[in-house]
Amino acid sequence: MSRPVPAVFGSVFHAQMPVIAFQDGAWQPVRWQSSQDLTLPAGAHALHYGSECFEGLKAFRQANGKIVMFRPTENIKRMQQSAEILSLPKPETEPFLAALVELVKRAADEIPDAPASLYLRPTLIGTDPVIGKAGAPSETALLYILASPVGDYFKAGSPVKILVETEHIRCAPHMGRVKCGGNYASAMPWILKAKAEHGASQVLFCPNGDVQETGASNFMVINGDEIVTKPLTDEFLHGVTRQSVLTVAADLGYRISERNFTVDELKAMVENGAEAILTGTAAVISPITSFVIDGKEIEVKSQERGYAIRKAVTDIQFGLAEDKYGWLVEVC
Numbered sequence: 001m002s003r004p005v006p007a008v009f010g011s012v013f014h015a016q017m018p019v020i021a022f023q024d025g026a027w028q029p030v031r032w033q034s035s036q037d038l039t040l041p042a043g044a045h046a047l048h049y050g051s052e053c054f055e056g057l058k059a060f061r062q063a064n065g066k067i068v069m070f071r072p073t074e075n076i077k078r079m080q081q082s083a084e085i086l087s088l089p090k091p092e093t094e095p096f097l098a099a100l101v102e103l104v105k106r107a108a109d110e111i112p113d114a115p116a117s118l119y120l121r122p123t124l125i126g127t128d129p130v131i132g133k134a135g136a137p138s139e140t141a142l143l144y145i146l147a148s149p150v151g152d153y154f155k156a157g158s159p160v161k162i163l164v165e166t167e168h169i170r171c172a173p174h175m176g177r178v179k180c181g182g183n184y185a186s187a188m189p190w191i192l193k194a195k196a197e198h199g200a201s202q203v204l205f206c207p208n209g210d211v212q213e214t215g216a217s218n219f220m221v222i223n224g225d226e227i228v229t230k231p232l233t234d235e236f237l238h239g240v241t242r243q244s245v246l247t248v249a250a251d252l253g254y255r256i257s258e259r260n261f262t263v264d265e266l267k268a269m270v271e272n273g274a275e276a277i278l279t280g281t282a283a284v285i286s287p288i289t290s291f292v293i294d295g296k297e298i299e300v301k302s303q304e305r306g307y308a309i310r311k312a313v314t315d316i317q318f319g320l321a322e323d324k325y326g327w328l329v330e331v332c
């Protein structure tokens with residue numbers, strides 16, 4: 001059976017989606033409805049005051065035909081943390097996981113073969129229809145999950161040019177670890193500016209020289225046998241891929257240095273031959289090909305180590321290497 005890969009990432013959805021409502025102080029049983037439209041009150045809290053957060057994870061068709069999800073409980077935990085910080089009702093782990101499993105089962109026939117996959121997008125929104133609640137949390141909410149067959153986001157050999165931004169921040173510092181749409185809106189002006197003025201594909205946010213992350217991915221330097229990345233703080237998103245890559249890389253013999261570092265250090269490392277990568281669910285690892293620092297383009301000389309670590313992670317996802325960390329949840 002041929003399973004088509006949509007041309008545009010995230011543009012096609014499985015016909016149905018699970019919806020779990022929070023009302024009268026409790027989470028309700030899951031309902032299944034069309035994923036085409038969602039009817040909301042025009043005054044819904046999320047639409048006015050940004051009470052929204054989301055997640056992104058994937059399910060894979062393995063070589064032996066099994067369908068697996070990658071570390072779904074990590075995404076559930078992170079959404080619970082986002083909900084807490086946004087004063088949204090906290091989703092319950094068991095029904096959330098059950099809805100993910102059931103959705104992947106129902107969409108199983110639509111999951112393309114490797115290296116494509118099924119991208120899952122849990123979304124949590126505050127739905128109180130009261131525009132007077134600017135300073136009060138929503139007491140009702142919806143959790144729904146979209147499933148989208150996606151091609152390989154990763155394009156080997158394509159240029160990844162990163163503008164190093166030292167003046168502006170991606171989002172308010174206390175919001176960095178919240179996976180919410182508001183943070184993306186906050187970063188948009190700098191990303192559009194970087195594209196227009198430098199042809200950059202992304203912006204690396206480094207307020208006052210502190211190297212943090214890009215608009216949608218975590219950032220690491222592979223400096224010989226050492227991997228350097230910022231330690232977890234409230235200021236940036238704690239990626240599941242970041243943690244997975246660090247685990248796999250340590251096993252491959254890399255020294256992991258979670259420490260703060262500056263743009264000057266980054267520049268010196270890259271000029272001395274270090275590699276640099278972005279990590280995130282969509283592409284796993286994207287090796288960077290050049291940086292723009294203070295208006296000057298600096299080439300990253302090699303991408304080899306990044307590719308090798310990427311393969312070690314995707315081999316686990318597609319069942320080509322042993323799942324020795326217990327990261328996969330078998331669906332069917």
Ligand SMILES: *Cc1c(COP(=O)(O)O)cnc(C)c1O
Nearest residue numbers: 216217218237239240241280281
């Ligand atoms: C989602 C996201 C990441 C990557 O997280 P993963 O769990 O690895 O997909 C990194 N930075 C930002 C801002 C994100 O929203």
